[in-house]
Amino acid sequence: MGVGKSTIGKQVAAKLGLRFKDSDWEIQQRTGVDIPTIFEFEGESGFRKREKAILDELTRQKGLVLATGGGVVLDPQNRRHLAARGLVVYLHCSPRQQYARTQKDRNRPLLQTEDPLAKLQELMAQRDPLYRQIADYVISTEKRNAAAVTREIVKLFSSEEA
Numbered sequence: 348m349g350v351g352k353s354t355i356g357k358q359v360a361a362k363l364g365l366r367f368k369d370s371d372w373e374i375q376q377r378t379g380v381d382i383p384t385i386f387e388f389e390g391e392s393g394f395r396k397r398e399k400a401i402l403d404e405l406t407r408q409k410g411l412v413l414a415t416g417g418g419v420v421l422d423p424q425n426r427r428h429l430a431a432r433g434l435v436v437y438l439h440c441s442p443r444q445q446y447a448r449t450q451k452d453r454n455r456p457l458l459q460t461e462d463p464l465a466k467l468q469e470l471m472a473q474r475d476p477l478y479r480q481i482a483d484y485v486i487s488t489e490k491r492n493a494a495a496v497t498r499e500i501v502k503l504f505s506s507e508e509a
Contacts, residue, residue, distance in 0.1 A: 348455060348470065349440075349444075349446075350439065352414035353369050355496050356369065356412050356414035358494070358497040362497060367411070367412045368408075368412075371414075371415075374394075374397050377401075378397070382456060383453075383459075387456075391418075398415075402429075406432040407432065417470065420474055426480065429481055434507065435483050435484075436485075436503075437478040437482035439485055439487055439488065440487065441489060442464060443464065445471075446467055450463065484500075
């Protein structure tokens, strides 16, 4: 959350001549409501069910850069699909950096809590090992701009094709 998946994903797709999709945006487009509303009416479990179906569909597509929601790795089947159907780049930064980037964003239901930084630290402890388990590459976005991270990823993908 707040590591730059959508921003960097769009830039990487443009540089590589690929399509870009964001799984959260796809869910919002198909339901006609934002993610906080889905959480409000269906809870996190309802959202995760929708996320799983979208991820299965999107990971079957070719020529695509996909940004996923941060919690997508919680489901073992999602992890299998990601690992088997494409190259996985885990964008990583510290919970403190995530907090600095997301503190004014009210569109993140998991951070609507008394202590968002503590929640980010909890999420990192839970999710980081899962991301590292399936990642082909781990790229730090800590105190880096999107252009620099994009260049690094494009270079990695260019060397994969060689």
